[in-house]
Amino acid sequence: MVAALALGAAAGADQLRAQRSDAQARAAQAQTIAQLQAEVAALRSTEPDWAALVGRIQPSVVTVTTDEDLGSGWVVHADGSGSEIVTNYHVVADAIDNGESDFEVTQNDRTVSADLVRTDRLDDLAVLQVAAVLKPLVTAAFRPKVGTAVLDLGSPLGLSGTVSVGVVSAYRSIFGSDYLQFTAAISPGNSGGPVVDGAGRVVGIATAKIVDDGADGLYFAIPVQVLCAGLAECAQA
Secondary structure, three states, X not given: OHHHHHHHHHHHHHXXXXXXXXXXXXXXHHHHHHHHHHHHHHHHHHOOOHHHHHHHHHHHEEEEEXXXXXXXXXXXXXXXXXXXXXXXXXXXXXXXXXXOOOEEEEEOOEEEEEEEEEEEOOOOEEEXXXXXXXXXXXXXXXXXXXXXXXXXXXXXXXXXXXXXXXXXXXXXXXXXXXXXXXXXXXXXXXXXXXXXXXXXXXXXXXXXXXXXXXXXXXXXXXXXXXXXXXXOOOEEO
């Protein structure tokens, strides 16, 4: 009888230890899950609200057209006399070479005439003036870090209101000019459109991409600080 009681007590102790071990394992798993959930929530809280941002930025983005070409642009400055629109020089270059002075800027269903007021051929920038008073965009005072999320807005192939999301992937010096390399997709017609960060500040002007076998996601913008150094009056933040 004594031996039987001893064996029963040992079995009960083993069962209690197993239950404690299972409880500890479950508690550790619950803690791990809670930590992962907190990390996911933190990541979501820092991700830009791109949909809200597009709604805020889109009214300041336009399509620029000439008899020869089509591109994008955005409002950099506005006052009582009208608004200044930034685009790439190569968007208007053929029209200028042909002696044309008629440019059109389209925003939603409204098209207005524009005058060319300033150019920078070396950095591929041009500024147009329109009589309409439009809302200007804020520009970034400093270049974003590599890895920063960005949004591109423009009119690829004339499809106005198109957006794409990517990141700043590098900075390059090409033929003596500075470029911001990014991964948000652009196509012909995006030239001159704004590349903005998660706060809605313009960080670059979309200008080119590499088209070659095996090349993918290699897009380039002119850092907005080049524009704001003297070609245009920028509201920086």
